[in-house]
Amino acid sequence: MAIDSSIQILHRIRRQYVQAKGLLYALQALAAIAVGVTMLYKWQFEVPVLAATAIAIILAAILYFLMRWSSIRKVDLQQVARHLNRQYPQMEDSTELLLRNLNDLNLLERLQQQRVAATLQELHPEKEKAFSLRSTATYVALGLALVLSAGILYLPAAPLTAVNTPNEIQVVFPNAPATTAADTVTVVEDIDITITPPAYTGKNAYQAESPNIRVEEGAMVSWRIRTNNRAKALQLVLNEDKGTSFSEGDDAYTLSRHFTTPAVYHLNLNGQKSAFYTIEIIPDEAPAIQIKRPKQYTEILFGEPQQVNLQAQLTDDYGIREANMIATVAKGTGEAVKFREEKISLGLNSTRQSYTVNKTLDLQQLGMTYGDELYFYVQAWDNHRGYTRSETYFVQIEDTAIVEANFDMSMGVNPVPEYFRSQRQIIIDTEKLLAEQKSIPRATFEERSNNIGVDQKLLRLRYGKFLGEESESGIGPGGGIPEGAEGHEEHSADDGHDHPEFQNQNDPQALLDPYLHKHDQEGEATIFEPAVKAKLKGALAQMWEAELRLRTHKPKEALPYEYKALRMLKEVQQSQRAYVAKTGFEAPPLKEPELRLSGELNKITPLSERQTIKAETTLPYTRSALDWLERYKRQGKYKPQDAQVLEQAGRELAQQALNRSGNYLHALQDLRQVITEMKGGKKLCQTCLTTVERAWVALLPPAERTPQAQRVQRSKLAQEYRKQLQQ
Incomplete structure (x- = not known):
C-alpha cells in the first residue's frame, strides 16, 4: 500500500x-x-x-x-x-x-x-x-x-495609413500668385506620372515618385493632372521649345509621349511656368560576350582528341533573345581551298539576362580532317535592337603529311621520300586496333598487333638505309628482332656463329678499319649532318621500342613511342630543306644626272579650285546674351525686345542641361524669373543675373591663347646703360 x-x-x-x-x-x-x-x-x-x-x-x-x-x-x-x-x-x-x-x-x-x-x-x-x-x-x-x-x-491611424499610400508629386510654380480662400486662381491639386516601359524590357508600368524621372529608352510617360478650376491653357514644354497641350477629360488633364532622348521640361498653366525638371534615358545596352575557352588560336596536334570545348558567358541588361555560333570550315590548300559555313545553335531555350554556354565541338562531325582549319565566332541578339559579335577564333588540326616548305621551280634537291608518311599510318592502325579490341577475338588482336609490329620493322629498316644500315644490325639488342620477341635467340662466342672480333686478328685490313674514312657504311653515313643524323637515330630508337611492344601484343604501350618517332621524323624533314638562289633580271642603272628634272611641265596646270571653310561659332545666342549682360552692367537699362535674346540663350542652356544631368536647372529657373521681370518692366534680380552669367560662362569653350606683348620693367641703371650704348 x-x-x-x-x-x-x-x-x-x-x-x-x-x-x-x-x-x-x-x-x-x-x-x-x-x-x-x-x-x-x-x-x-x-x-x-x-x-x-x-x-x-x-x-x-x-x-x-x-x-x-x-x-x-x-x-x-x-x-x-x-x-x-x-x-x-x-x-x-x-x-x-x-x-x-x-x-x-x-x-x-x-x-x-x-x-x-x-x-x-x-x-x-x-x-x-x-x-x-x-x-x-x-x-x-x-x-x-x-x-x-x-x-x-x-495611436492615431492617419500617419500609419499614409505609409502605404503613394508619394504625391509636387510641382512648384515659383511665380504663382499667393492664393486665399476667396481666390479663383487655377492651381494644380494632384499630379500622377505613370511610366510604361517598352515591351523589350519585360517590366510592368509603375508610378514615378518625383517630377525628375529616369525612364527606359522608348518608354511612354503619361501625365495626369487635376486642377481646382478649369484651366485655360495647360502645356508641357520640352527643352524650351513649343509646348504640347494636355487633353482635357472629365476630371483631369492627360498627356502621353514616348521618349528616346533626354529632355528638360516644365509645365505652363495659364501663363504660369513651373520649375524645370529632367527626363533621363536609360539606354538599352548591347549583349556582352565573354569567351573563356578556347584561346584565340588553337592547334590540335596529331594524336590529340579532335574536339574543342567552348566556354562563354552571355549577359544583357534585359534579356538575350537568340545566340548562335557561326563556324566556317576551310579544306584544301592553295587555289583548291573550299569553305563551308555552318550555324550552330547554343541551346538558348528562354529569355534570360545571363547564360553560361558550355559546348563541345566535335571537329570530325563538322567534316574536318588533318590539315583543315576552323574559324568561328559567337553572336547574340537581345530583345530590342542590340547585337554583339565576338572576335574570330581559329582552330587548326596539324597535318603531319605536309612538309612546311615553299617549293617552287627554283627548288633544288628534295631528299624527302614519299614513304615518310608510313609512320602516321602505323599510328592510325594502332589506334584503330585499340578501338576494336573489345569487339574482336584475342587471337585476331594479337595477330594484327604483330602485323603492325612487322610494318614498324620494315619502316625502321628503310630509314636505317639513310644511316648506312644495309641489314638489321646496329640498332637495339639482338639485331633486327627485339629482345624478348618471338624469334630472338641468345648466343655466345662459341655457338658456331662468325664473330669477326675473334677471327684473324693479325689481318692488316682489320687493323686499318678503325682509321679509314668510309662512305655509306654503318655508323659512317654522311648523307646527313651530325645533328640531323642524331635525330634520325633517336627516331629509329623510338621505332625499336614501339616494335618491341607491338610484337609482344601491347599496342597501347607502343602508341607514345610511335608519336614521338613521328615528331622526330618531322623535325628531320624540316631540317633537310635545300634552296637554290633565284636568278632574276637586273636592270641597267639609270642615268640620273642626265634625266633628273628634265620632264615637260607646260601641259600641267595648277589647281584653281579654292574652298573657304568658315569656322562655325558655337553657342551664338549665349555669346549674344553675354554681350547684352555686359551692356546692362554699364548702362543699367534694357529694352523689352531684349527678352527674346535671353529666351534663345535659354534654349541653348536647356540643351546643355540635358548633357550634364541637369546641372543648370537652377540657372534656368533664375533666367525664367529675369525674363518675366523684363517683360513686366520691373527691376531685374541681380542675384539671378549673377547665377545665369556663371552658367553661360561655364558653357563656353576655353578661349584660345594669343601672344601678348610683354612689358619689361627695367631699372634706372639699366636704362642709363642702354642710352650709353645707343650713343
Missing part, C-alpha cells in the same frame, strides 16, 4: 508540473496574441503590411504554444523521480526503485524500496511544491504586451 500511494504522489507531482509549465507558455503566447489582435482591431485590413504582420504574430504565438505543450506532455515519472533525487537528499538517489516491479528486485533493493516509500510519505513533496518555475519574465512580457496594445489603440 505504501508503494502504491508513493506512485500516486509521483503522478500528482507530474500533473502539477505540467499544469504550471503549460500556464507559463500560455501566458507568453497570450502576450503576443494580444498585440496581433490589437493591430487587426485598429487598422483591420486597410494597411495590408500591418495586417499581414499581425496575422504572422498570432500564428507564430499559437505555433509556439503548441510546440511547448507537446514537449512538456512528454514528461514521465522517471524524470519526476530524478528531480526528487536532486531536490531531497533523504531519498538517497533511490526514488526510481518505486517505479520498478517488485518481482524484479533483489532482497536489498526491496528493503531500500520500502524505506524510500516511507520517506516519501513523511515528506509529502506534492504539498510543499517540489518544483519552482521562473515566472517573472513571463509576467513582465505580458505586462509590456498589454501596455503596447493600449498604446496601439490610442
Whole structure:
C-alpha cells in the first residue's frame, strides 16, 4: 500500500508540473496574441503590411504554444523521480526503485524500496511544491504586451495609413500668385506620372515618385493632372521649345509621349511656368560576350582528341533573345581551298539576362580532317535592337603529311621520300586496333598487333638505309628482332656463329678499319649532318621500342613511342630543306644626272579650285546674351525686345542641361524669373543675373591663347646703360 500511494504522489507531482509549465507558455503566447489582435482591431485590413504582420504574430504565438505543450506532455515519472533525487537528499538517489516491479528486485533493493516509500510519505513533496518555475519574465512580457496594445489603440491611424499610400508629386510654380480662400486662381491639386516601359524590357508600368524621372529608352510617360478650376491653357514644354497641350477629360488633364532622348521640361498653366525638371534615358545596352575557352588560336596536334570545348558567358541588361555560333570550315590548300559555313545553335531555350554556354565541338562531325582549319565566332541578339559579335577564333588540326616548305621551280634537291608518311599510318592502325579490341577475338588482336609490329620493322629498316644500315644490325639488342620477341635467340662466342672480333686478328685490313674514312657504311653515313643524323637515330630508337611492344601484343604501350618517332621524323624533314638562289633580271642603272628634272611641265596646270571653310561659332545666342549682360552692367537699362535674346540663350542652356544631368536647372529657373521681370518692366534680380552669367560662362569653350606683348620693367641703371650704348 505504501508503494502504491508513493506512485500516486509521483503522478500528482507530474500533473502539477505540467499544469504550471503549460500556464507559463500560455501566458507568453497570450502576450503576443494580444498585440496581433490589437493591430487587426485598429487598422483591420486597410494597411495590408500591418495586417499581414499581425496575422504572422498570432500564428507564430499559437505555433509556439503548441510546440511547448507537446514537449512538456512528454514528461514521465522517471524524470519526476530524478528531480526528487536532486531536490531531497533523504531519498538517497533511490526514488526510481518505486517505479520498478517488485518481482524484479533483489532482497536489498526491496528493503531500500520500502524505506524510500516511507520517506516519501513523511515528506509529502506534492504539498510543499517540489518544483519552482521562473515566472517573472513571463509576467513582465505580458505586462509590456498589454501596455503596447493600449498604446496601439490610442495611436492615431492617419500617419500609419499614409505609409502605404503613394508619394504625391509636387510641382512648384515659383511665380504663382499667393492664393486665399476667396481666390479663383487655377492651381494644380494632384499630379500622377505613370511610366510604361517598352515591351523589350519585360517590366510592368509603375508610378514615378518625383517630377525628375529616369525612364527606359522608348518608354511612354503619361501625365495626369487635376486642377481646382478649369484651366485655360495647360502645356508641357520640352527643352524650351513649343509646348504640347494636355487633353482635357472629365476630371483631369492627360498627356502621353514616348521618349528616346533626354529632355528638360516644365509645365505652363495659364501663363504660369513651373520649375524645370529632367527626363533621363536609360539606354538599352548591347549583349556582352565573354569567351573563356578556347584561346584565340588553337592547334590540335596529331594524336590529340579532335574536339574543342567552348566556354562563354552571355549577359544583357534585359534579356538575350537568340545566340548562335557561326563556324566556317576551310579544306584544301592553295587555289583548291573550299569553305563551308555552318550555324550552330547554343541551346538558348528562354529569355534570360545571363547564360553560361558550355559546348563541345566535335571537329570530325563538322567534316574536318588533318590539315583543315576552323574559324568561328559567337553572336547574340537581345530583345530590342542590340547585337554583339565576338572576335574570330581559329582552330587548326596539324597535318603531319605536309612538309612546311615553299617549293617552287627554283627548288633544288628534295631528299624527302614519299614513304615518310608510313609512320602516321602505323599510328592510325594502332589506334584503330585499340578501338576494336573489345569487339574482336584475342587471337585476331594479337595477330594484327604483330602485323603492325612487322610494318614498324620494315619502316625502321628503310630509314636505317639513310644511316648506312644495309641489314638489321646496329640498332637495339639482338639485331633486327627485339629482345624478348618471338624469334630472338641468345648466343655466345662459341655457338658456331662468325664473330669477326675473334677471327684473324693479325689481318692488316682489320687493323686499318678503325682509321679509314668510309662512305655509306654503318655508323659512317654522311648523307646527313651530325645533328640531323642524331635525330634520325633517336627516331629509329623510338621505332625499336614501339616494335618491341607491338610484337609482344601491347599496342597501347607502343602508341607514345610511335608519336614521338613521328615528331622526330618531322623535325628531320624540316631540317633537310635545300634552296637554290633565284636568278632574276637586273636592270641597267639609270642615268640620273642626265634625266633628273628634265620632264615637260607646260601641259600641267595648277589647281584653281579654292574652298573657304568658315569656322562655325558655337553657342551664338549665349555669346549674344553675354554681350547684352555686359551692356546692362554699364548702362543699367534694357529694352523689352531684349527678352527674346535671353529666351534663345535659354534654349541653348536647356540643351546643355540635358548633357550634364541637369546641372543648370537652377540657372534656368533664375533666367525664367529675369525674363518675366523684363517683360513686366520691373527691376531685374541681380542675384539671378549673377547665377545665369556663371552658367553661360561655364558653357563656353576655353578661349584660345594669343601672344601678348610683354612689358619689361627695367631699372634706372639699366636704362642709363642702354642710352650709353645707343650713343
